Amino acid sequence: MDSLALGADLEPEPVVDAHSAVTLYVNGEATTLTVDHRTTVLETLRESFGLTGAKKGCDHGQCGACTVLVDGRRVNSCLLLAVAQNGATITTVEGLADGESLHPVQRAFVERDALQCGFCTPGQICSAVGMLREAADGHPSHATEPDSPVVLDADEIRERMSGNLCRCGAYPRIVEAIEDVIE
Ligand code: FES
Numbered sequence: 514m515d516s517l518a519l520g521a522d523l524e525p526e527p528v529v530d531a532h533s534a535v536t537l538y539v540n541g542e543a544t545t546l547t548v549d550h551r552t553t554v555l556e557t558l559r560e561s562f563g564l565t566g567a568k569k570g571c572d573h574g575q576c577g578a579c580t581v582l583v584d585g586r587r588v589n590s591c592l593l594l595a596v597a598q599n600g601a602t603i604t605t606v607e608g609l610a611d612g613e614s615l616h617p618v619q620r621a622f623v624e625r626d627a628l629q630c631g632f633c634t635p636g637q638i639c640s641a642v643g644m645l646r647e648a649a650d651g652h653p654s655h656a657t658e659p660d661s662p663v664v665l666d667a668d669e670i671r672e673r674m675s676g677n678l679c680r681c682g683a684y685p686r687i688v689e690a691i692e693d694v695i696e
């Protein structure tokens with residue numbers, strides 16, 4: 514009996530509804546939308562909300578270009594499924610400024626000229642905002658001395674920002690910008 518004949522006896526696959534409604538609080542505004550279960554937060558932000566600050570660099574959680582804040586914590590939005598974030602508060606780089614007033618991290622990046630092409634910059638800025646909060650909350654990194662308080666020196670900043678790659682190599686200015694904010 515050939516494989517086609519075998520297949521003829523199989524039951525048809527049941528149709529599964531692969532869409533659900535989710536409510537996301539994006540940059541202070543609640544929105545309910547229907548998402549395909551395979552859609553990431555990054556794709557939802559860019560394609561459904563028109564928020565194109567977060568970038569799709571690798572789409573594999575390796576470059577950090579897609580970094581946003583979810584419930585105050587930095588995440589790689591390319592790795593999160595939107596359907597799993599029902600009720601989450603999401604802040605993108607577009608939501609950091611207070612009206613015309615830039616967030617201190619944004620201002621420091623501008624003043625330090627901490628970018629070249631700018632592709633990684635929204636992710637770098639969101640990551641820095643989340644990182645500063647993590648450090649303020651006392652979370653250690655691999656660069657933190659055991660049983661010591663967190664001191665955000667250049668080594669700590671580089672370690673904590675190591676998930677955000679910059680193909681232009683703007684790292685020295687990025688570290689300086691973050692140091693400015695800390696001061
Ligand atoms: S696009 Fe998400 S980590 Fe690279």
Ligand code: FES
Pocket residue numbers: 627628629630631632633634678679680681682683
């Ligand atoms: S400024 Fe070009 S990738 Fe970072």
